[in-house]
Amino acid sequence: MIQAIFSLPLYIIMPVVLIGYSAACSGAGILFLKLFGAHADRMERISAGTILATGFVLGQGILASIWLLLALGGWFSIEIVGTFCFIVTVVGLYIGRGLFSGLKNQVASIWRELREDTWGWQLIAGLTVTLCLLWVTSLGRPLLGDGSAFYMALGKLTAYSHRLIPLPGFEGFTNVGLQGELHFAALTALHSPEAAKLFSWPTISAAGIILASLGRVVGMGRRGQWLTLSMLFSSSAVVSLSGDGKVDLFAVALGLAAYYWAVQIRFARTKIALLLTGLFSGFSIIAKLSYAPVMVPTIALLVLWGYEAEFKNKGQWRSTFRSFIGGCTVILAGLLLAFIPHFAKNGLLYHNPISPIGSGGIGWLNQTWFGPEVTRWILLTYPLALTYGSYWAQYGNLSPLILAFLPLMFYLPRPRPFFSSPLVAITLVALAGIGVWIIYNPSVFSPRYILALLLLLILLPARCAEFVSLNDQRPRLLAMGVIVSTIVVLIAGGLSFLDQVFFPSATIQYLARTMDECKRDGEYCRAMSRINRDAESGDRVYVASYQHYWLRGDLLQCANNQNDPFSSGAVGEQMWLELYQNGFKYLLIDESTHGFMVERLDLDHVPKWVKLKLKYNTMPLSVYEMNFDNPPSTVQPAACQRLPSSTTWEVMLP
Amino acid sequence: MIQPSLVPRAMHSVWIKIIIGIWMLLVVFIYLLLFGPPEFWFFIQRLDLFDLLKAWRSWLEPFFTADYLS
Numbered sequence: 001m002i003q004a005i006f007s008l009p010l011y012i013i014m015p016v017v018l019i020g021y022s023a024a025c026s027g028a029g030i031l032f033l034k035l036f037g038a039h040a041d042r043m044e045r046i047s048a049g050t051i052l053a054t055g056f057v058l059g060q061g062i063l064a065s066i067w068l069l070l071a072l073g074g075w076f077s078i079e080i081v082g083t084f085c086f087i088v089t090v091v092g093l094y095i096g097r098g099l100f101s102g103l104k105n106q107v108a109s110i111w112r113e114l115r116e117d118t119w120g121w122q123l124i125a126g127l128t129v130t131l132c133l134l135w136v137t138s139l140g141r142p143l144l145g146d147g148s149a150f151y152m153a154l155g156k157l158t159a160y161s162h163r164l165i166p167l168p169g170f171e172g173f174t175n176v177g178l179q180g181e182l183h184f185a186a187l188t189a190l191h192s193p194e195a196a197k198l199f200s201w202p203t204i205s206a207a208g209i210i211l212a213s214l215g216r217v218v219g220m221g222r223r224g225q226w227l228t229l230s231m232l233f234s235s236s237a238v239v240s241l242s243g244d245g246k247v248d249l250f251a252v253a254l255g256l257a258a259y260y261w262a263v264q265i266r267f268a269r270t271k272i273a274l275l276l277t278g279l280f281s282g283f284s285i286i287a288k289l290s291y292a293p294v295m296v297p298t299i300a301l302l303v304l305w306g307y308e309a310e311f312k313n314k315g316q317w318r319s320t321f322r323s324f325i326g327g328c329t330v331i332l333a334g335l336l337l338a339f340i341p342h343f344a345k346n347g348l349l350y351h352n353p354i355s356p357i358g359s360g361g362i363g364w365l366n367q368t369w370f371g372p373e374v375t376r377w378i379l380l381t382y383p384l385a386l387t388y389g390s391y392w393a394q395y396g397n398l399s400p401l402i403l404a405f406l407p408l409m410f411y412l413p414r415p416r417p418f419f420s421s422p423l424v425a426i427t428l429v430a431l432a433g434i435g436v437w438i439i440y441n442p443s444v445f446s447p448r449y450i451l452a453l454l455l456l457l458i459l460l461p462a463r464c465a466e467f468v469s470l471n472d473q474r475p476r477l478l479a480m481g482v483i484v485s486t487i488v489v490l491i492a493g494g495l496s497f498l499d500q501v502f503f504p505s506a507t508i509q510y511l512a513r514t515m516d517e518c519k520r521d522g523e524y525c526r527a528m529s530r531i532n533r534d535a536e537s538g539d540r541v542y543v544a545s546y547q548h549y550w551l552r553g554d555l556l557q558c559a560n561n562q563n564d565p566f567s568s569g570a571v572g573e574q575m576w577l578e579l580y581q582n583g584f585k586y587l588l589i590d591e592s593t594h595g596f597m598v599e600r601l602d603l604d605h606v607p608k609w610v611k612l613k614l615k616y617n618t619m620p621l622s623v624y625e626m627n628f629d630n631p632p633s634t635v636q637p638a639a640c641q642r643l644p645s646s647t648t649w650e651v652m653l654p
Numbered sequence: 655m656i657q658p659s660l661v662p663r664a665m666h667s668v669w670i671k672i673i674i675g676i677w678m679l680l681v682v683f684i685y686l687l688l689f690g691p692p693e694f695w696f697f698i699q700r701l702d703l704f705d706l707l708k709a710w711r712s713w714l715e716p717f718f719t720a721d722y723l724s
Contacts, residue, residue: 370723387685388718389718391718400685404677472671475671477668477671477672482678488682492690492691492694498691
């Protein structure tokens with residue numbers, strides 16, 4: 001029966017798995033909120049949409065932690081993952097059913113207000129929603145780069161092996177926090193790698209709702225919230241991450257949720273708000289370790305701001321301090337709760353819970369991307385670089401609307417008292433966080449490294465533009481300028497994302513199965529599919545490439561890894577001998593990144609006892625089948641064997 | 655009843671509005687120059703401004719581009 005369900009057409013099974021898994025995340029989050037905050041569905045002043053988005057993002061963090069523990073124990077099977085998802089979906093959504101009628105009313109109210117607004121604002125809302133919906137068409141986007149090299153590949157490896165092991169070739173990198181990777185693993189285990197590719201879509205939608213809710217906290221009305229979403233979905237730093245298998249957007253949603261609940265501490269200091277601040281901060285740091293240096297001080301500043309009014313009252317200083325320490329303890333408890341599975345993973349796999357700190361492979365934490373002159377120039381032009389930069393590895397920009405609407409802040413009435421305004425506090429905290437990042441890592445310029453923090457910068461210009469649109473007097477040049485600029489940027493952004501990020505035609509073909517995975521993803525997929533077709537179960541493939549994703553599950557587990565005893569200086573015949581002794585049957589060379597292997601193997605002068613058969617050759621990739629005829633070795637070659645009654649394969653060295 | 659404006663009287667100066675309006679247009683225009691879709695360049699071609707704007711773009715790009723370790 002299960003096989004019959006999974007053999008349904010892709011255009012049915014993919015949305016079902018995506019929606020079902022999103023419901024499981026929401027269910028898990030709502031269940032947690034209900035358990036720890038008795039009246040989570042009736043939190044005063046907080047809309048149903050915000051609570052549902054919080055529940056969804058929280059559920060992501062919780063499920064990823066549970067998947068991590070299951071995978072560490074080797075129990076990450078479809079039966080366990082599927083059953084768990086089903087239970088939390090049913091129980092969570094039943095408990096939180098009241099939220100859906102609230103959400104229905106909220107959507108009806110948004111629709112009513114939009115219908116009463118001018119055509120310009122209706123167009124802005126329509127274009128924003130269209131951009132958000134276009135996200136689905138990134139299913140047709142070729143899978144390339146880091147996503148297929150590590151994040152999606154680790155998810156596939158975990159799904160097929162039912163356990164978490166370092167990804168071959170990335171043994172020194174699997175110590176990073178795993179959030180998105182485990183969702184990819186769960187969705188792949190549920191037979192839908194396509195849903196895994198698109199899971200960033202519900203994630204960024206939830207992040208958008210939380211950011212718009214923060215907009216409400218800083219005093220925005222509907223127009224401001226639409227502008228907030230317009231800026232979010234016209235930021236290429238956000239949209240570029242659509243369907244590319246990277247995991248940065250998980251950290252964005254978790255980080256924004258952390259900021260939302262940290263701000264709530266000032267207005268509704270409940271235990272659940274404090275706990276959520278800690279949990280979300282912890283989960284976001286795990287999802288993207290580069291968040292740590294900015295998340296810690298900015299959340300601390302917002303918590304201090306939350307207690308500001310009481311601290312000002314000198315008479316109650318002692319009781320306020322006691323309450324502050326109590327609050328901080330709850331936040332730290334949440335932080336620790338989020339970190340425990342990560343520490344357990346690194347303790348078990350790397351014998352160092354706080355790895356990469358204290359481990360050898362820390363290089364990626366301490367990077368230098370540019371020389372002093374370029375770094376100085378970037379720092380001097382920071383807002384312009386964020387908007388117009390195309391620096392190495394930058395991976396997108398913030399929306400130009402942020403910069404365009406910034407001067408409108410002079411129109412906004414000065415809040416009194418100044419620092420009590422949430423808008424002022426959030427903006428200053430965001431600027432302080434950017435300052436910390438600049439001091440910590442000045443030459444690493446990439447918005448995705450601190451994206452949740454950068455997105456907080458949207459709130460000020462959006463609020464100012466909304467204010468001007470409501471209060472501008474004749475000639476209403478600025479109100480008109482806000483509408484025209486937003487529409488132009490949304491249309492231009494949408495058009496430039498077409499065929500770069502959004503691929504509507506390829507998506508339709510892919511869903512209808514008239515386009516296969518390799519036609520979409522290109523040469524790496526074709527080369528590895530050739531190996532998949534010819535290789536027997538458990539054959540060993542020597543992959544001289546950063547890419548692994550398209551290899552079959554068993555071949556992925558049996559690929560070359562850091563435990564293979566290769567001598568560092570082996571070249572020519574010695575290298576071939578070691579390939580034989582380590583039991584390799586196939587060889588994949590990616591000359592664009594591992595050209596040195598061609599020289600090491602001296603492919604023009606292969607020893608007579610090595611019989612090479614070229615299976616695939618399209619630059620830069622070559623695939624060879626290796627056969628060894630009377631090799632000069634008496635050693636029994638290593639073999640990759642399937643463990644009894646499991647899907648786990650292990651390399652057995654002689 | 656006419657609501658009193660929340661915006662300070664000085665900010666209603668047409669000149670300030672024009673300056674801020676030009677800033678908005680400039681920011682969006684540079685965005686289009688650097689990241690504009692093919693449709694934008696097609697439109698520019700129809701206006702016979704393609705070569706001029708391409709030259710502006712070539713002049714602007716180096717200010718916001720750098721390679722690894724440069």
